[in-house]
Amino acid sequence: MRLSLYIGRRFLAMLALVLVLFFAVLFFIDLIEEVRRVSTGGFGAAARLALLNTPGTLYGILPLIFVLAAIALFLRLARTSELVAIRAAGRSALRTLVAPMVAAFLFGIMAVALLNPIAAATNKRYDQLSARADQRAGATEASFGGDGIWLRQGDGSGQWVIHADRASVDGSALYNVTFLAFGPTGGPHLRIEAQQADANGGRWIAKDAKEWHFDVANPEEGATLAAELPLTADLTAAQIRDSSGAPQNVSIWDLPAYIADLERAGLSARAHSVWLQMELALPLLLPAMVLIGAGFTMRHARFGNSGILVLAALVSGIAVFFVRNFAQVLGENGQIPVLLAAWSPPIAALLLSVSLLLHLEDG
Numbered sequence: 486m487r488l489s490l491y492i493g494r495r496f497l498a499m500l501a502l503v504l505v506l507f508f509a510v511l512f513f514i515d516l517i518e519e520v521r522r523v524s525t526g527g528f529g530a531a532a533r534l535a536l537l538n539t540p541g542t543l544y545g546i547l548p549l550i551f552v553l554a555a556i557a558l559f560l561r562l563a564r565t566s567e568l569v570a571i572r573a574a575g576r577s578a579l580r581t582l583v584a585p586m587v588a589a590f591l592f593g594i595m596a597v598a599l600l601n602p603i604a605a606a607t608n609k610r611y612d613q614l615s616a617r618a619d620q621r622a623g624a625t626e627a628s629f630g631g632d633g634i635w636l637r638q639g640d641g642s643g644q645w646v647i648h649a650d651r652a653s654v655d656g657s658a659l660y661n662v663t664f665l666a667f668g669p670t671g672g673p674h675l676r677i678e679a680q681q682a683d684a685n686g687g688r689w690i691a692k693d694a695k696e697w698h699f700d701v702a703n704p705e706e707g708a709t710l711a712a713e714l715p716l717t718a719d720l721t722a723a724q725i726r727d728s729s730g731a732p733q734n735v736s737i738w739d740l741p742a743y744i745a746d747l748e749r750a751g752l753s754a755r756a757h758s759v760w761l762q763m764e765l766a767l768p769l770l771l772p773a774m775v776l777i778g779a780g781f782t783m784r785h786a787r788f789g790n791s792g793i794l795v796l797a798a799l800v801s802g803i804a805v806f807f808v809r810n811f812a813q814v815l816g817e818n819g820q821i822p823v824l825l826a827a828w829s830p831p832i833a834a835l836l837l838s839v840s841l842l843l844h845l846e847d848g
Contacts, residue, residue, distance in 0.1 A: 493584035500554040512539045535682045537611035544604040548774045551589055552802030554796055555778025578842055582779055586772040592779050593768030609734040610796035652752055657684045689716040733759035760814040762827030770831035776838035777801050
């Protein structure tokens with residue numbers, strides 16, 4: 486028991502060191518990029534944006550960090566002959582790895598429960614501040630809830646606020662939709678209600694529409710009806726599809742309700758469903774990455790070829806990471822089922838790493 490706790494503590498210490506190093510490197514890379522990109526606010530604004538962007542980036546590469554932590558730990562244990570002493574005590578390779586695997590599994594649960602909401606909050610705040618820093622007047626903001634879809638977009642001379650009960654899956658049609666146009670002074674000057682609005686060649690056509698102008702004494706008296714009414718709003722179908730935002734910007738605790746809101750609004754929530762399942766599978770993936778890192782490095786240094794084995798461990802870890810991201814893309818595009826996209830990479834990585842370890846160490 487003491488030996489397992491010792492190995493577990495050593496692994497967590499190495500993991501903390503790798504996390505701190507990567508956080509520092511990613512922060513300075515982001516800082517350089519933000520200093521180059523941000524035109525207002527100076528160094529302080531760039532540092533703030535970099536600090537907000539780094540947690541999400543670090544969270545996204547957690548599997549690779551676990552591979553590196555496992556490689557560093559077992560290389561050190563091999564060079565100090567501690568692995569030889571552990572073997573002499575009668576411990577097999579798999580039994581030696583139980584403590585790091587349990588630590589990785591528990592860390593994965595903590596990461597999904599605590600670090601995921603933190604990364605989601607910082608990502609969302611970064612996107613908001615980055616949009617302001619870029620002064621993107623045409624940026625689109627959206628919210629989804631039980632009352633339908635709310636969209637807001639600036640066109641340089643004013644703002645459009647759009648509300649619809651629901652949308653088509655591809656974002657090319659809005660149903661029971663209301664358009665409100667706001668002028669440069671901030672007050673509304675136009676309102677349009679329609680049964681449906683369709684995207685048509687870069688503009689929107691409102692059908693069965695009623696239009697009010699607020700620059701007259703009695704807007705209702707001057708209201709007009711039209712079977713089809715072209716609109717000047719430059720919101721595109723692609724912007725509506727993308728308005729649901731990145732799944733990484735939504736906390737896992739809010740993600741099920743958010744998915745339900747997207748589906749109720751008629752938009753596709755497949756990307757968010759894939760991300761939710763991938764996050765639930767993360768505690769299974771991290772122990773698999775530990776096994777991959779350990780499988781190539783649990784050999785005594787006197788056997789040689791340490792550099793080749795470290796390279797093989799890194800390539801294997803990156804390959805698993807690539808396959809996981811590739812499966813995510815396939816799942817989001819509907820090429821494979823959601824559960825298969827999220828759970829097959831970690832399960833396959835775990836089984837293959839165990840078989841590799843048994844072949845190299847106990848075979």
